[in-house]
Amino acid sequence: MSRPLDGKRALVTGASSGLGEGIARRLAEEGAVLCIHGRDAERLDAARSRLTVGTGTPVHVAIGSLSDDESADAVFKTAEQALGGIDILVNNAGGESAGNGTMPWLDVEPDLWNRHYNSNVTSMVRLIRNAVPAMKENGWGRLIQLSSESASFPMPIIPDYQAAKLAIRSLTRSLAMALARTGITANSVSPGLTHSDGPDRWLAKIAKEKGWEDDWDAITRHVQDEMISNFAGRIGEPADVAHAIAFLADPRADFINGIDIAVDGGR
Numbered sequence: 223m224s225r226p227l228d229g230k231r232a233l234v235t236g237a238s239s240g241l242g243e244g245i246a247r248r249l250a251e252e253g254a255v256l257c258i259h260g261r262d263a264e265r266l267d268a269a270r271s272r273l274t275v276g277t278g279t280p281v282h283v284a285i286g287s288l289s290d291d292e293s294a295d296a297v298f299k300t301a302e303q304a305l306g307g308i309d310i311l312v313n314n315a316g317g318e319s320a321g322n323g324t325m326p327w328l329d330v331e332p333d334l335w336n337r338h339y340n341s342n343v344t345s346m347v348r349l350i351r352n353a354v355p356a357m358k359e360n361g362w363g364r365l366i367q368l369s370s371e372s373a374s375f376p377m378p379i380i381p382d383y384q385a386a387k388l389a390i391r392s393l394t395r396s397l398a399m400a401l402a403r404t405g406i407t408a409n410s411v412s413p414g415l416t417h418s419d420g421p422d423r424w425l426a427k428i429a430k431e432k433g434w435e436d437d438w439d440a441i442t443r444h445v446q447d448e449m450i451s452n453f454a455g456r457i458g459e460p461a462d463v464a465h466a467i468a469f470l471a472d473p474r475a476d477f478i479n480g481i482d483i484a485v486d487g488g489r
Contacts, residue, residue, distance in 0.1 A: 244460025
């Protein structure tokens with residue numbers, strides 16, 4: 223039985239666990255051949271094993287940093303050679319917010335602003351610049367960037383992270399304009415609070431500070447009542463975001479371009 227992404231080749235960055243791994247899993251289930259990226263060889267290999275067993279699809283890996291041009295070029299070249307080309311680029315990798323997500327505005331030094339812009343925005347630009355020429359030659363491609371609901375609902379903390387996430391939406395919109403009528407679409411997805419390594423550490427820290435019960439059902443109730451409420455009444459799961467990514471990657475979604483999709487339970 224044919225699947226929507228049969229024959230498509232996908233690179234998913236930041237995919238050694240959590241959200242990135244969930245996205246990679248869904249794309250493989252839809253038929254894509256995968257290369258996953260991460261910086262830690264041991265964690266990346268473990269993710270490859272889980273994905274291979276879970277989907278029955280061979281998974282390639284590309285290890286390295288995206289924080290400078292040379293390293294990012296090497297990551298892309300590894301993925302491109304492993305897959306024979308890249309049709310779908312999912313830019314998921316990015317730096318976490320400073321101070322475990324609690325750093326006040328005026329405590330964030332200018333160097334952190336630069337570091338977070340580089341890790342969340344320029345890192346994506348590096349891979350996009352590598353991916354676009356072959357996509358244009360093939361007349362088809364999908365460029366999907368992960369932003370965040372924090373770009374729409376900024377707080378008086380972690381301003382460097384929030385500003386970088388908003389920049390991702392802007393670069394994606396302008397990229398779609400620059401690639402008009404090439405067969406390539408560029409879109410972004412903005413997850414709300416979603417279970418993954420970084421958010422779970424942040425919530426565990428807050429729960430301890432506030433004296434909440436030490437289980438996820440209790441933490442979810444406190445989050446909904448006291449912090450970030452949504453219509454769904456729960457914290458998101460990687461699969462929720464992965465569904466949106468797979469939708470945008472689907473060849474049938476070629477009339478959806480230059481937008482951001484909020485996957486936040488109706489914040």
